[in-house]
Structure formats: C-alpha cells, structure tokens
Amino acid sequence: MKKRGIKKLALGILGGLVLSLNVNAATIGIVNVENLNVRSGPSTTSSIVDSVHFGDKLEILSKTNQWYKIDIDMLSNAYVHSSYINIDDIGKSRIVVNNGELRNSPNLLGNKIADITNGEFINVVYQTGEWFYVATSKGKGYMHSNSFTAPDNDVKPSEKEDSKDAPESDATPESEDTPKKENKKVVTVTTNVLNVRQEASIASSKIGQVYRYNTFDIISELEEWVSIKLSNGNIGYIYKTYVEISDQKTIANVSQLRQDVVNYAKQFLGNPYVWGGNSLTKGVDCSGFTQQVMKKFGVSINRTASTQFKNGTRISQKDLLPGDLVFFGYNNRISHVGLYIGNGQVIHANNPRTGIVINKLTSNQMLPYIGATRVIN
Known part of the structure; x- marks a missing residue:
C-alpha cells in the first residue's frame, strides 16, 4: 500500500538518489x-x-548519532531511529547477460537512456516488479530483470545500536518469533462505495x-472503525459494518496474482x-492484448473477443x-x-489512434457494456 509522503523506491526519480553509505548505489533501509x-x-x-510500517523501504540520506535522515516527499527534515531499520544489502555487481536498455521509468514506455551490452557490470539498487533500478557506467535507470544475472534479495540487518539508546516511545521491536507481514490483518470493502473519514466518527470530514x-492493511482497529492509508497517502477511517477483516495470508495468493496481472498489463x-x-x-488488438497478458500467467483463453466471452x-x-x-x-x-x-x-487496446489506454467502464469513449467473465480463480 502506498505510504504517505514517502518517496516509494519503486517510483524513484533518476539522479535523485543521495549516495551516503555506498559510493555506487543509494543506501536503502527497511x-x-x-x-x-x-x-x-x-x-x-x-x-x-509521518509514520512508516513493517517492510517499507526508505532512502537513507545521512546518519546523526542513532538516527537516520530519510527522504520524504515535501519535507526537508525527516528522521527515524536506526534501531528499527535494517540496511538492504545493495550495490552488488551483476553481469549483463542479454543486451538491455537503460530506461528512465520501470516500463517499456520509459525513454531509453543507453544500451547496456553483454558482459557489462551493473549495481542493483532496488526492485520494482520485474524491473530494477541500477547504477551503470552509462548512468542510472531501470533495466528489466531478464537482462542480467539474478540479484541476491537477502536483506542483511544493520548492526544494532545499544538497546538502551532506542526510543521506546517510537516503536516496539518485534521478537524473532513475531509473525511477518503476511500474517497481518487486512480489511476488504464489501459495499459498492464507502466514505473515508478524517476521524473515527460519521460527523468527521x-x-x-x-x-x-x-x-488495505489495517493501521489501527477500534470498536466500530478501522484506520487505513489511501493510495494518495492520507490516513483515514472506515466503518466496520461495510468491511470484512481477515488474515492477509488467506487472500494473499489470489490478490497478489490479480495485482501482478494488472501491473504487467x-x-x-x-x-x-x-x-x-x-x-x-x-502492436496488438483488444483480444490479442487480453490473450497475451493472460498467457504470461499461464492462463489460456481464446483469440477473439466474442469467443473469450465463453471462457471462464x-x-x-x-x-x-x-x-x-x-x-x-x-x-x-x-x-x-x-x-x-x-x-x-x-485497460484495453482501444484503437489505432490511442493504442493501449485506461478508461472508465462508464466512459463515453467505451462501447456499451455487455458483461464480464472470470478466468483467474
């Protein structure tokens, strides 16, 4: 879930990374x-x-005593205590094994910065989907994972500071036996439209x-309300009557697959x-687009729109x-x-004029809606 104010590393700006602890790549804290x-x-x-949560990746700018200064959107001063941050082991060299293109964004629409040829060394900074932000001899940018040897994704913890210096009021460290994020509670909306309030009250804005x-991940849970973080980063409250609360692991496989399909498309x-x-x-037409996207995830569907309606x-x-x-x-x-x-x-392959675009289902640019099928269980 997108975090308010934090410059998520998956959307990093080229050239905007401050190199403080590693001369070849940004320092990333988790x-x-x-x-x-x-x-x-x-x-x-x-x-x-602001606040950050388990698993969030932060760009570390510098260290002052026991504190890391981090990069937060629109704030010039933002600090977290180092006791609650692990340093991602980045900057390892990888070898390019397939000629690749360095782009300014993690997709094929990004402008090409340079061609990276076989045998060149790169440093992986972080991952976003199937793309990696890398440092190369020709600059920094995004490369697809099939261009180079697979990175080691292990995260090595930073050396812990003396526990007596840790600010107990800022966080409660988890023990080694504490369940990881996949066991957290999540909330799923069960009504068509649900208002999000600034405070836990129907009288609130x-x-x-x-x-x-x-x-959404649950940030906090009250008797009748739960707080969530919206995609724009704002934290708000939704009423429990119109949601379903469950263990994240019970829906992880389905929701992750669906999100992967959307992200790929x-x-x-x-x-x-x-x-x-x-x-x-x-180049692809509407049914070719849906067929090829589904094929990526091992789902076989027919080739034409009318026959795909018979699938699933x-x-x-x-x-x-x-x-x-x-x-x-x-x-x-x-x-x-x-x-x-x-x-x-x-998202659909619309026509020769617009190509592949995103529209509202009810947009006047769409033909009349007829129906839907489910081909992903």
Whole structure:
C-alpha cells in the first residue's frame, strides 16, 4: 500500500538518489517493526511528521548519532531511529547477460537512456516488479530483470545500536518469533462505495472514498472503525459494518496474482494498436492484448473477443475484481474486450489512434457494456 509522503523506491526519480553509505548505489533501509514514527529531528522530543510500517523501504540520506535522515516527499527534515531499520544489502555487481536498455521509468514506455551490452557490470539498487533500478557506467535507470544475472534479495540487518539508546516511545521491536507481514490483518470493502473519514466518527470530514473489493492493511482497529492509508497517502477511517477483516495470508495468493496481472498489463500503456496483432510491444488488438497478458500467467483463453466471452465464469458487474475480462458492443453483440483493473477502470487496446489506454467502464469513449467473465480463480 502506498505510504504517505514517502518517496516509494519503486517510483524513484533518476539522479535523485543521495549516495551516503555506498559510493555506487543509494543506501536503502527497511523498517523492521509494525509502526515507526518519523520525526522532524534526530530526537524523540522532535515532532512526529509521518509514520512508516513493517517492510517499507526508505532512502537513507545521512546518519546523526542513532538516527537516520530519510527522504520524504515535501519535507526537508525527516528522521527515524536506526534501531528499527535494517540496511538492504545493495550495490552488488551483476553481469549483463542479454543486451538491455537503460530506461528512465520501470516500463517499456520509459525513454531509453543507453544500451547496456553483454558482459557489462551493473549495481542493483532496488526492485520494482520485474524491473530494477541500477547504477551503470552509462548512468542510472531501470533495466528489466531478464537482462542480467539474478540479484541476491537477502536483506542483511544493520548492526544494532545499544538497546538502551532506542526510543521506546517510537516503536516496539518485534521478537524473532513475531509473525511477518503476511500474517497481518487486512480489511476488504464489501459495499459498492464507502466514505473515508478524517476521524473515527460519521460527523468527521470525508477525505475520500474506497470501493467494493478494495483491500488495505489495517493501521489501527477500534470498536466500530478501522484506520487505513489511501493510495494518495492520507490516513483515514472506515466503518466496520461495510468491511470484512481477515488474515492477509488467506487472500494473499489470489490478490497478489490479480495485482501482478494488472501491473504487467500496465507496462504496455501507450503501445500501438494493430488489428490482428499479437505483440504487446509492437502492436496488438483488444483480444490479442487480453490473450497475451493472460498467457504470461499461464492462463489460456481464446483469440477473439466474442469467443473469450465463453471462457471462464460469467460474473455480474458488481462482482468485478482486478484481472477479470470485461466485454463491450452493440445490440448484445460483443466486439471489444478489456481487462478490469479496479476502481471502475479498464485497460484495453482501444484503437489505432490511442493504442493501449485506461478508461472508465462508464466512459463515453467505451462501447456499451455487455458483461464480464472470470478466468483467474
């Protein structure tokens, strides 16, 4: 879930990484407790300006005594105590084994910075999906994982500071037996639209809305409310009556697969539409797009929109989940298909003018909605 104010490393800005502890790559810290305060200065008496959570990756700019200064959007001073941060073991050299392209964003739409040829050494900074932010002799940028030898993803803990100096009020360290993040509780919205309030009260200001099947990590749980962090980073409260609380591990496999499908499909935004095409990069039509995306995940579906409607299980519009197929046309005759990505949106190979785009299901740029099928269990 996206964190408020933190410059998530998956969206890192080229050239914006401060190299403080490693001359070849940014220093990345990983939060090792459930909740950790971010303060305006290197002291527990400094004001709290944000919070981070277990597993969050932070870019470390410098160290002052027992405190790390980290990079937070729009804040010039943000500190976390080093006792609750593990240092990601980055900067290991990898060898390019397939000629690759260095791009300025983690997708095929990113502008090419340079060609990286076989045998060159690179340093992996961090990973986002199938892409890696790397440091090379030709600059920094993103490369696809199939271009080089696989990185070692082990995270080595930083050397612990003396426990007597750790700020107990900022975090409670977990023992070695504490369940990892996959055992945390999550909340899933069970109504079509649910208001998010600034405080745990229906009289509080509304700061946003969430939708059916949206799932969030629970930040805190009250008798009638739970607090969540929205995609824009704001923290708010939703009413328990309209949600389902479950152990994250019970839904991890399904939700992760669906999110992986959506993330993969989004890599090809802006690529060309070609009638009868089957290439996600050089050109594809609507049904070719959905077929090739599903093929990546071992799901075999028919080639045309009308025959894909016969694949999987028919579902109603209110039951749509990310990764479901949605169909459009006139007079109940299917002539177009797309991939539902959540929040009432569909990604699809639209036409030769726009290529692969995202639209609302109800957009006037879409043909009339006919139905949907589920091909991912």
